[in-house]
Amino acid sequence: MSVTVVVGGFYGDEGKGKIVAFHALSQKPAVAVRGGVGPNAGHTVVMDGVTRKTRLIPSAFVCSRTQLCVSAGVLVEPSLFISEVNELGVAGRAYLDSGAGVIEKKHIELDRTDRNLSSRIGTTGTGTGPAMSDRVLRQLKLAGEIAELRPYMADIAGKIHNAIEEGESVLLEGTQGTFLSLYHGSYPYVTSKDVTASSICADAGIGPTCVDHVLVVFKSYVTRVGNGPLANELRQEEVENKGWTERGSVTGRLRRAAPFNIELAKRSVRLNGATMCALTKLDAIFPEASGMREYGKLPRESRAYIEELEEALGVPIVYVGTGSEVKDTVVVPH
Numbered sequence: 532m533s534v535t536v537v538v539g540g541f542y543g544d545e546g547k548g549k550i551v552a553f554h555a556l557s558q559k560p561a562v563a564v565r566g567g568v569g570p571n572a573g574h575t576v577v578m579d580g581v582t583r584k585t586r587l588i589p590s591a592f593v594c595s596r597t598q599l600c601v602s603a604g605v606l607v608e609p610s611l612f613i614s615e616v617n618e619l620g621v622a623g624r625a626y627l628d629s630g631a632g633v634i635e636k637k638h639i640e641l642d643r644t645d646r647n648l649s650s651r652i653g654t655t656g657t658g659t660g661p662a663m664s665d666r667v668l669r670q671l672k673l674a675g676e677i678a679e680l681r682p683y684m685a686d687i688a689g690k691i692h693n694a695i696e697e698g699e700s701v702l703l704e705g706t707q708g709t710f711l712s713l714y715h716g717s718y719p720y721v722t723s724k725d726v727t728a729s730s731i732c733a734d735a736g737i738g739p740t741c742v743d744h745v746l747v748v749f750k751s752y753v754t755r756v757g758n759g760p761l762a763n764e765l766r767q768e769e770v771e772n773k774g775w776t777e778r779g780s781v782t783g784r785l786r787r788a789a790p791f792n793i794e795l796a797k798r799s800v801r802l803n804g805a806t807m808c809a810l811t812k813l814d815a816i817f818p819e820a821s822g823m824r825e826y827g828k829l830p831r832e833s834r835a836y837i838e839e840l841e842e843a844l845g846v847p848i849v850y851v852g853t854g855s856e857v858k859d860t861v862v863v864p865h
């Protein structure tokens with residue numbers, strides 16, 4: 532029974548949704564909690580050929596016993612929250628903290644028309660930055676004030692602490708990636724709050740002493756959407772040749788790409804206090820690893836790669852992704 536925080540190690544889109552879903556299916560947590568910014572995130576879960584994208588509901592929805600919570604630190608767009616609950620068929624086990632912030636139309640409009648946000652930074656246009664700004668000014672509406680959200684209201688911090696006291700597992704899901712952090716990222720080309728593991732805990736209302744594991748998710752190459760520095764960035768033609776072409780799941784924009792960056796990864800391990808890591812899309816650099824589900828079946832050179840990387844990072848790599856299906860995941864023996 533443990534409390535685990537999952538965060539992205541680079542600039543988001545590392546495959547957190549898939550890793551969270553896999554971890555949830557094996558740990559069967561009583562409670563899963565979304566932390567992070569808000570619906571600027573897009574987490575993708577592919578199970579048995581069915582693709583589901585979530586922007587607010589935790590990716591642990593795949594585990595039927597898990598209560599799905601959105602914490603006080605998160606911003607919600609009420610209609611999006613409600614439609615996601617219905618589309619995923621999770622009414623009855625979806626909860627929202629009354630202290631979560633509410634994104635209104637005016638925030639979305641401002642995010643899309645303000646030149647600094649839309650052109651210079653290249654935000655997702657989902658209203659999260661302007662809503663955070665209103666929250667800091669203490670003029671943002673909270674979820675508890677919105678009548679349509681009443682059926683979902685819960686004290687999420689209370690739920691988490693009760694679960695911990697009952698000896699149940701809890702899974703906290705962060706969003707974006709470490710270097711999009713307002714404090715530790717490439718400011719000003721960042722999101723509107725810190726998104727490292729500490730902040731995900733703060734969003735949920737648990738202190739550092741409650742956490743057993745911090746799982747940092749890396750992808751086998753680095754991608755970035757929006758503006759800002761990306762070391763060793765490849766030309767779009769090179770990205771295509773490598774088969775690394777991706778589009779943002781919220782905005783549909785082409786993602787910029789670069790090879791795996793060990794220095795960034797090491798810094799991410801430190802900033803998040805990682806106790807373990809996951810590496811997704813191994814098949815993008817070792818095509819023969821595609822779809823493998825057992826460590827022993829991975830090509831020898833890919834196993835050597837994982838071992839070297841683990842040595843360099845100084846923390847165990849516990850999961851390796853080999854395909855888009857949640858179950859295309861190798862549990863690395865330790």
Ligand code: IMP
Nearest residue numbers: 543571572573653654655721722756757
């Ligand atoms: P915002 O979070 O919409 O304000 O956007 C700020 C920056 O973070 C932009 O570069 C976005 O592309 C990036 N960003 C925000 N959310 C995500 C995400 O979930 N994945 C990848 N990039 C993101």
Ligand code: MG
Nearest residue numbers: 544573574780
């Ligand atoms: Mg994403």
